[in-house]
Amino acid sequence: MSPWRLAARRFARNRPALTGAVLVAALVLAALLAPLLTADPLAQPDPVRLQNQPPSAAHLLGTDPYSRDILSRTLHGARVSLVVGIGAALLAVTLGAGVGLTAGLAGRRTDQLLMRGVDVALSLPRIVLLLAVFAVWEEAPAAAVVLLIAVTGWFQTSRIVRASVLSLREADFVAAARALGTTGAGIVRRHLLPHIAAPVIVSASLDVGNIILLEAGLSYLGLGVRPPTPTWGNMIMDGKDVLFSAPWVALAPGLALVLTVVAFNLAGDGLRDALDPRAAA
């Protein structure tokens, strides 16, 4: 059986990981179908009489201080969280893998240059940097948030990839491929990429949760994707002032956030265990 199928089988046997994966799938589905399932998240039916309503048949999760439907806002907020989380993680991993591969395959000079650059980048305070950028760039679209989070988040991945490339370069099967006359590109495609795919996938999946939290933190501070577009961060912000009189306002997005992060982390841990080359068949 191929190693990928073995990994899939190990993953399927891992109950917490499977739970995480099912939750992630459900979240993605709910976010996709949000416009069909719920009302307009921006509608303010009656800002005076319908504000901070507790859960009811009309508003399953209640309403917020502007009388907007919390269920609808939570589901629409999931779209921002998931797009930013998954998008930025994928982009970051691609960047990191590219730089790591280049560093691992290029000569000593390029390698040194890239890795010293990464050392410097890792010493920059990411949050402060993001705060500063979005404080200035007030109308930043979601795509910009994705891009900036990704650009500041690929450094670790590049190190992981570089380290695996350096050890793979010494592997006998790579020497055998060279002896067969396989070209450099052929060796990367056939022998290196399939090997670095596993650690990269794991690192990406574990990153998604962190990025979602980061984005929520930014939008809680009113940065990045801005109101009135619903994000879990700015929804929690909306609920902050009525935390005791109308706890459901902050509770719904807060729980959604926790659930999402836990789901991604469970799935990520499961992937790591399943793809671990040392794991037995």
Next chain:
Amino acid sequence: MTATPLVEVRDLVTHFTHRVGLFGTRREVVQAVNGVSLDVAARETLGLVGESGCGKTTLGRTILRLVARTSGEVRFDGQDVFALDLAALRRMRRRMQIIFQDPDGSLNPRLSIGRAVREGIEVHRLARGAEADGRVEALLAEVGLPAGSAARYPHEFSGGQRQRACIARALAVEPEFIVCDEPVSALDVSVQAQVLNLLLDLQARRGLSYLFISHDLAVVRHVAPRVAVMYLGRIVEHGPSDGIYQRPLHPYTQALLTAVPVPDPKTKRARVVLAGDPPSPVNPPGGCPFHPRCQHPGKNESCRTVRPELRELAPGHQVACHLADR
């Protein structure tokens, strides 16, 4: 020996530079191969014996230009291997192959055995589609793997079977010369015999030449009619194996031979036990590289100062020792 040997190695030197120290500022030169000359004729096996760190693996890889040489020459069928451009080198690779010690590490765990064997066929466009599949099947059958192995993955095979798969991969490009780098050292005795027999059969059937590298003197004796003994990057003795095994001339070869435990409780032999470990190839001793460990009673000043060259003391039997004929 034939007029032109298939592989000619002349004064080959391979040094590696390591950066050491806290900031990688100090350079250390590992003198892995230090002036080796040898020939391998068509359809012949040359055994290359030595202990770990003697440079035998590096020598094998330098001959195939998998490692850069420092100086010296390798000619394959008359062509200078180090003068070839990349395209010509790639064509040349079809004719010379390598098998490694560790059948675990030399197969990509994420490729099926069939795809591993196909790699060379695809690279050199020897066949396509169903024809390539047929070739892979035939190769796997030739090395004695069960039908249906092509779709399976390395972890599903035993060590001996994986080594068979590696042999099939090397054979796929129809080479004339194979560097066998400790091909049976990782295998159990009963399986080792199977693989050795296979290598001998393939040689007879396909007319292959082998450079058979091993630390196991008994294995080498079994496969190679001619043997070279390597110590600290140099050939110290070289000749027909009957001569070397029955009348070893170099004190190192003598120690090596008597150190091998013989599976017969009735033989009790005088053993030359060496003292200490082999010196580091970073700064090999001056004079004869073996002199610090040499137990020869006649060891003298010239052993410490003058490096002995290979001299022919019997027909085809050369030794690099000042004292060998005393």
Next chain:
Amino acid sequence: MSGPAPARPPLLEVHDLTVNFSGSDGVARAVDGVDLTVEEGETVGLVGESGCGKSVTALAILRLVEPPGHIAHGSSVRLGGRDLLALGAKEIRAVRGNHVALVFQEPLSALNPVLRIGNQIAEAIRAHEAVTRGTARWRAVEMLTAVGIPDAKRRASAYAHQLSGGMRQRVLLAMALACRPQLLLADEPTTALDVTIQAEILELLDGLQRKLGMAVLLITHNLGIVAERTRRVYVMYAGQIVEEAATEQLFAAPAHPYTEGLLAAIPRLDERRDRLQAIPGQVPPATAWPEGCRFHPRCPHAWAKCGTEMPPLLEVTPGHRARCWLVKEPERRKK
């Protein structure tokens, strides 16, 4: 009982030792009903190929088998008459290193990389004997000298990675022998070493054994080492002892086809063979030992009975036993 007074019990007496490993593919019976004895001061060989259970046997003697492996009920390991399997955790620790010591194949991983080797040996001594730090340290240097480490006093403050493979194996021996054990379990002690270094270490082991009067169970795949270094030998295959004999007897007249096969399969220095006699097939996995005699699928002499009935260890001559039906029905042997 009549005749001479009953002999003292053997130093080590292993009876019906069974070790199971439970995994996702089912239970692997890695060691299955092993009986072996080692007399005081004797060197006994335990020979077999990888996966035959020889290393697990050594670990089980000291109860060092890690889960998912466990020693089955009914197994017994007696050291000087005392049942090691019945001891409490503290008591078995007192046996390990003190009465029975273990040396592994890979000396680097058996040494702590962040401790100076002298301190490591001193610690091993202090774990079993109430001696001062200074005394332990002094004895450590003495041990290092005894195992032939030049300039032992200075080398005692080296770390494992600063030593060569041969030196590390010497350090490991020094550590194992520091408390003068009665029995040394040496598991492939020279397999990772070059032949010239291997010869040095084996000579050293011989000398130390004579000096300390200890017994050695030498576990190896190398029949040459068995021939040169042991008096008696057990051959293991697929978790079982398949043959037991005095070493000379085993090499002169092997009774089990597996032993014969092994002897025929090794290339020899002293004679040139045109073709090696390989044993066909592979060692079966421990989760699926064959029915009947476990060697029958690879055996040139096997007949129907071999596929269904597992032979017991049958006596060939006194002291020589083989787990093979040929002992009873020699006429079945094919030429």
